[in-house]
Amino acid sequence: MELVNAFAGTSSYYRRFGPGIPTDLAALLNQAAPTGSPRRLVDIGTGPGLVAHALLPYFDDLFAVDAELAMLAEAEAVLRPVLSSDHQLRTRHALAEDFLPPEGWRPHLVTCGRVFHWLDQPRFLDRLSEYVAPDGVVTVFSDRSLWTGGCSWQQAAREVVQDFLGEQRRAGDGFFSPVGPPYEEVLRASDFCDVTSTTVPVHRQWSVDHVIGYLYSTSFAAQHLFGDRQDAFEAALTDALAPFAEGGQLPEDNAFTVLTARRPSVRKER
Template sequence: MSQHDSAALFASTAPYYHYRAGYAPDLYGLLTDRFALDADTRVLDLGTGIGVLALPLAERTGQVIAIDPEPGMLAEGRAAAERRGLPNITWIQGDSTSMTHMGLEPVRLVVMGAAFHWMDRDQILQDLNTLVEPGGGVALASGGAPGDIDPPDWKAVVDEVRIRYLGPQRRAGSGTYSHPKERHEQVLARSPFSVVEKHSWDRTVTRTLDEVVNLQYSYSYSSPAQLGPDQAAFDADLRAALAEHTPDGAFHERVRTEAIIATRN
């Protein structure tokens, strides 16, 4: 996927992914209508994680192929699919570089979440051009670009504690992470999927203290693996700082779901 070993990077985050806000329900209605998803269509979720996109889409299409390099993520996704009675998801361990050797059948739609920014974006879009059927496309789901929505005031408390334990740069494995400087729309504009449209939905999410703390462990830069033996101390310090900042224990955040849909000209 990138210069980082994604399997090691996300290994300890899988049990905490469900603390993330997820995507707005309207996203799935849009994709269903835009690409005429039904019992005869097939969708690929590349970099599926625990299946945040795959699970709702499996209720709207005939088959979902869910690919991720991290077995722990796939295990969480399989368990969630069983709980929801969704047998039409095929879970495959792999990544964007091995996808072309899997013998996949054509798909109507490819969806990618945050994993897209870890990939060789130009190369994967070229590869997907041979896999997406006529009339199909690519959809990128995210929380929007950094700075699109003002962060909640409690996030500064989280950042202060994280920096105290892990330093000022967001760590990625043994290195540090930098968000790609080139926006996805620019990459798409020079790809086979150059017709780009954007949609967004904003909503407010309210979390408890436990949920805010556990949310931090879902991020690669503050994962249990990054914290190591300091996790217990980090946890205690973060809880104390957040409780002092927000005594009523209700942590509000305005979150965005952004969908970038790209089709061929």
């Protein structure tokens, strides 16, 4: 299952309903990366640019990379209006494993969220070793999705999705591939083998409409998968979530696992 096919048709929902990253995570990524002027960021699998948006206060020269043109269009719509005159943003339609910045352009930070699962990870990390700054940092991070979330309302929502789409987790028109080796193990086998793991908690409040929109932004519950049963799905989900709503809100306590990886013997001075 290709990444582009898995997320076909989800870009507008991702822009409107994707939760993005918390400010504490953005601050952690800023602290992990070396300084520079200009300070350079590559955001891999940028989607609608939510991670890049959170890091705009810290970086002024950015590449936003995605394999789907529709996602890049959403990123442009999110990021261009809020750029200052000090920012330079370039978007690139490319596979993460193929992307190369201009010769001599070396990022201080590379961010890679859940898209890491979909990549040829060793090949991607080999490509990064060609262009990341000598003291640059590669970060891989994700929180639990609704499919893997542990609270009662998330489990109820997942069961409704499974009632309509089947027990096996979907990935667009295909199915989610098995999870490979732990990401930390993959990073330690690369040039970026000095790895630190950090947990960043996050609390969210969801409405039922927000949950529906978020589900349509995912590969496992993309809107087109429901076909002519979309209205029935939304009604069933609304009914299933009603007992859990507190004043119309569905609380979630989640956490990001953040892996920061460097070449050996390269440590940022504290």
